[in-house]
Amino acid sequence: MIYDVIIIGGGVTGCCIARNLSKYDLKIALLEKEADIASGTTKANSGVVHAGFASPREYVKRDMCIKSNKLYTQAFEELNFSFQRIGSFVVALEDNQIKKLEEQRRQGTQDGVPGLEVILDKKKIKYMEPNLTDDVVGVLHAPTAGIVSPYGMTYALAENAAMNGVKFFRNQKVRRIKHQNYTFIIKTKDKEFKATNVINAAGVYGAKISKMVGLDYFNIMPRKGEYILFDRNAMHLNKILFPTPTKVSKGILVCPTVSGNTFVGPNAQNITDKKDISTTEAGLKEILEGGRHLVPNLPLRASIRNFAGLRAVPDTYDFIIDNTDVFGFINVVGILSPGLTSCYAIAERVTEFLELLGANMTVKEDYNPIRPKLDKFKDFSKIELDKKIKEDPAWGRIICRCETIPEKEILNAIHSPVGATTTDGIKFRCRPGMGRCQGGFCRPRLIEILSRELNIPYEDVVKTGEETNFLVAKTKEIVLRSLEGGSEE
Numbered sequence: 099m100i101y102d103v104i105i106i107g108g109g110v111t112g113c114c115i116a117r118n119l120s121k122y123d124l125k126i127a128l129l130e131k132e133a134d135i136a137s138g139t140t141k142a143n144s145g146v147v148h149a150g151f152a153s154p155r156e157y158v159k160r161d162m163c164i165k166s167n168k169l170y171t172q173a174f175e176e177l178n179f180s181f182q183r184i185g186s187f188v189v190a191l192e193d194n195q196i197k198k199l200e201e202q203r204r205q206g207t208q209d210g211v212p213g214l215e216v217i218l219d220k221k222k223i224k225y226m227e228p229n230l231t232d233d234v235v236g237v238l239h240a241p242t243a244g245i246v247s248p249y250g251m252t253y254a255l256a257e258n259a260a261m262n263g264v265k266f267f268r269n270q271k272v273r274r275i276k277h278q279n280y281t282f283i284i285k286t287k288d289k290e291f292k293a294t295n296v297i298n299a300a301g302v303y304g305a306k307i308s309k310m311v312g313l314d315y316f317n318i319m320p321r322k323g324e325y326i327l328f329d330r331n332a333m334h335l336n337k338i339l340f341p342t343p344t345k346v347s348k349g350i351l352v353c354p355t356v357s358g359n360t361f362v363g364p365n366a367q368n369i370t371d372k373k374d375i376s377t378t379e380a381g382l383k384e385i386l387e388g389g390r391h392l393v394p395n396l397p398l399r400a401s402i403r404n405f406a407g408l409r410a411v412p413d414t415y416d417f418i419i420d421n422t423d424v425f426g427f428i429n430v431v432g433i434l435s436p437g438l439t440s441c442y443a444i445a446e447r448v449t450e451f452l453e454l455l456g457a458n459m460t461v462k463e464d465y466n467p468i469r470p471k472l473d474k475f476k477d478f479s480k481i482e483l484d485k486k487i488k489e490d491p492a493w494g495r496i497i498c499r500c501e502t503i504p505e506k507e508i509l510n511a512i513h514s515p516v517g518a519t520t521t522d523g524i525k526f527r528c529r530p531g532m533g534r535c536q537g538g539f540c541r542p543r544l545i546e547i548l549s550r551e552l553n554i555p556y557e558d559v560v561k562t563g564e565e566t567n568f569l570v571a572k573t574k575e576i577v578l579r580s581l582e583g584g585s586e587e
């Protein structure tokens with residue numbers, strides 16, 4: 099079988115492109131090297147849908163961000179992911195920073211960012227965000243900025259793409275690509291795929307994939323950003339809070355998540371190892387100090403997790419979205435921040451490229467853009483819940499006590515299109531293990547459920563993928579084996 103399009107990389111970029119293309123009469127496959135989609139940069143970032151005024155005006159990413167922010171409204175209605183337009187503040191702590199805010203407001207407004215306003219009335223600012231430091235002298239308010247679950251949205255995009263016929267292949271690391279007679283032959287460890295068009299959305303590995311077809315015109319360096327996440331009950335923020343930006347980064351922000359937690363981060367550290375997502379004492383100190391300039395009472399004692407993500411930084415510092423010289427090969431790489439925000443506009447650009455390449459862009463008659471809303475225990479009234487439990491007792495078996503997640507939500511996560519096959523896959527889809535105890539109570543139960551539902555032994559259940567098994571064997575078997583070994587000696 100020859101696919102019309104193969105997408106390499108199952109992050110938000112690849113999945114959004116897959117969903118956009120699934121509307122057309124095309125045979126499409128997506129290859130992801132990890133055991134699950136949304137395992138790269140998409141898994142660990144700030145989850146901010148930026149208003150779009152922050153990048154320099156000459157950059158493609160500014161234009162993409164402004165357009166894509168507007169496209170979130172329709173996507174949210176169709177795909178039912180968690181998204182809230184709560185608005186952001188860029189905070190000035192010194193009078194001389196107000197000039198910068200005024201400039202950002204003027205240019206942003208000219209470029210089509212709605213509702214930008216510089217507020218200098220301290221009482222009003224503190225009313226809008228009481229947690230903000232008393233040292234604030236002014237803010238740039240962007241009401242169209244929002245927060246989103248980056249992986250939640252990516253699962254929704256992938257599920258809807260799969261519903262519309264896109265085939266997802268996980269655990270398929272692309273190792274080689276051959277281009278002959280207008281066909282790409284893509285080799286993974288144990289499979290071969292063929293396609294007329296290939297889209298490279300491989301994140302920090304984008305340059306490696308591009309070089310496989312002889313295109314060596316950019317480099318991508320990882321730049322790490324660390325975070326501290328606080329317990330949901332620790333504090334409640336109304337707004338996304340940015341400091342006045344520096345040249346290399348938007349700075350350390352303090353921000354709520356769609357689940358009601360607060361986080362502080364990220365810093366910006368150039369590194370060489372594309373797998374290094376460790377956190378460091380110095381890094382955490384840096385972000386905590388940075389965050390405290392904006393919110394002095396950050397509740398460190400309520401911190402529940404530290405994590406880090408890697409920006410895919412190209413030498414140009416801008417998105418690379420190219421219909422390349424290799425006919426049918428499209429690079430969508432160097433998708434650093436605001437790539438999460440920009441995904442809808444990026445997907446539209448790629449669709450235009452495919453049209454230019456002669457792909458069949460007839461809209462399918464049975465295309466369905468709706469990904470149904472997921473049933474959640476927490477959204478039911480007492481009466482609805484009683485009814486649900488009578489219909490299916492799995493609604494009443496609570497597996498995660500911190501987040502109140504019943505077995506039924508876990509089963510839905512496993513059996514959805516592009517469903518979870520790892521404990522992290524379940525955690526990121528429906529939150530068991532995201533609460534205060536961080537999985538101490540529910541993880542053994544998740545292992546049991548995955549083993550039963552996927553019909554695999556306990557020892558084959560993994561956290562994220564290869565070599566992340568929880569169990570090596572049953573204790574009894576290990577003892578027996580060692581006894582047998584002993585008797586042979």
Ligand SMILES: Cc1cc2nc3c(=O)[nH]c(=O)nc-3n(C[C@H](O)[C@H](O)[C@H](O)COP(=O)(O)OP(=O)(O)OC[C@H]3O[C@@H](n4cnc5c(N)ncnc54)[C@H](O)[C@@H]3O)c2cc1C
Nearest residue numbers: 107109110111131138139140144146272301323437438439
């Ligand atoms: C610290 C930080 C904060 C950020 N904050 C924001 C924000 O608030 N708002 C915003 O808009 N953007 C933000 N971003 C940027 C945003 O997260 C990224 O732009 C976006 O996640 C990029 O998605 P992607 O799909 O291009 O890359 P990825 O999510 O990395 O996906 C690439 C995928 O390709 C797969 N892959 C790689 N090599 C192969 C191979 N050989 N074969 C098969 N598959 C392969 C990987 O496993 C991965 O799943 C932030 C980024 C960071 C790091």
